[in-house]
Amino acid sequence: MFRSSATRLLKTLLACTVLAMGAASHAQQVLRVTTIPEEAATEQVRKFTPIANYLSQQLGMKVEFTPVTDYPAAVEALVNKKVDLVWFGGFTYVQAQIRSGGKIVPIAQREEDTKFQSVFIARTNSGTKTLADLKGKEVSFGSPSSTSGHLMPRHFLAQAGLTPEKDFKRVAFSGAHDATIASVVSGRVDAAALDITVWRKFVSEGKVDTKAVDVFHTTGTFFNYNWSMHADTPVDLRNRVQRALLALDPAKEPGTEILKLNRATRYLTTTPDNYKGIEAAARAANLL
Incomplete structure (x- = not known):
């Protein structure tokens, strides 16, 4: 009798476990x-x-x-x-x-x-040809938490001996890569950094005139x-x-x-x- 009760209890527990697993799934x-x-x-x-x-x-x-x-x-x-x-x-x-x-x-x-990269863009009539030319300029990044729109551009700027807060006239944050491009096109900033794939997308779709705004520096990979x-x-x-x-x-x-x-x-x-x-x-x- 004890064995029979124990067997029934075990079967009940197993059934409950199976049901619980099924419910969880x-x-x-x-x-x-x-x-x-x-x-x-x-x-x-x-x-x-x-x-x-x-x-x-x-x-x-x-x-x-x-x-x-x-x-x-x-x-x-x-x-x-x-x-x-x-x-x-x-x-x-x-x-x-x-x-x-x-x-x-x-x-x-x-x-x-x-093997991702960021690009730095500027107005083509600004005389900005190298990262060193950004000294004294107004420069925009994307979001402070952006990899290709802030962190890695800042990393490569540091390798070039530049500190944005010290060397730039103003540091801005657009919030997004498309807004970054717009900030340079509109003249709100002199230059900016962003995701290379977003830049290529805008160029391929004819959303930016590269005679007016174009890439002057491409970073290393990450x-x-x-x-x-x-x-x-x-x-x-x-x-x-x-x-x-x-x-x-x-x-x-x-x-x-x-x-x-x-x-x-x-x-x-x-x-x-x-x-x-x-x-x-x-x-x-x-x-x-």
Whole structure:
């Protein structure tokens, strides 16, 4: 009788465990996605809605893309698990990793992010030909938390012996790469630094006249953007999202459209070690 009762109890416990595991696996019905606001909110929605739709089909669950107001908001959203998947710049990834106590998992980066660059632009009639020519000028960066629009340009300026707050007449922050270009075109600043892929996109779409404003310096290379998730997200879900991103094929839809919108040839796996150089640059600049 005792054995029979014990057997029934064991079966009941096992059944409850299975039910609990099943409930947990179905608990997350929505994958929440956001990105650092490197461009205007309307452009973010245009770029990332197709990838959200693709992930929804691949994962068999609802995927919601919601823009945030600034770079720190994207960091806090993932650290506090308000979203599940974020498109970070290298610096915002490092910030999130530190804020979370090492709980952020980078799952994919574009092939372009393995050798990323920033550009410095100026009005072509300004006489600005080298970084040294920026002395005494009004210069704009993007967001203070931008990798390619602030941190790494500042890093390369330091290598050239320049300190923005000491050597420039004024330091401005536009908030986003497209706004950075506009600040030079309009004459609000003399020169600016930004993401090379955004610059190339504006040139290819005819949104900037390179006879009036053009690149005068291109930086060295560094690791940049990635898709990241929180370590508390179920491993199976993280792996499925990663597989879906890596499977995007530039030769066939929907990969052709998605990769073009994301200025990518393809997605690759990435690791935290790839961003050690970004962290070192941030600490050297007293930005961490």
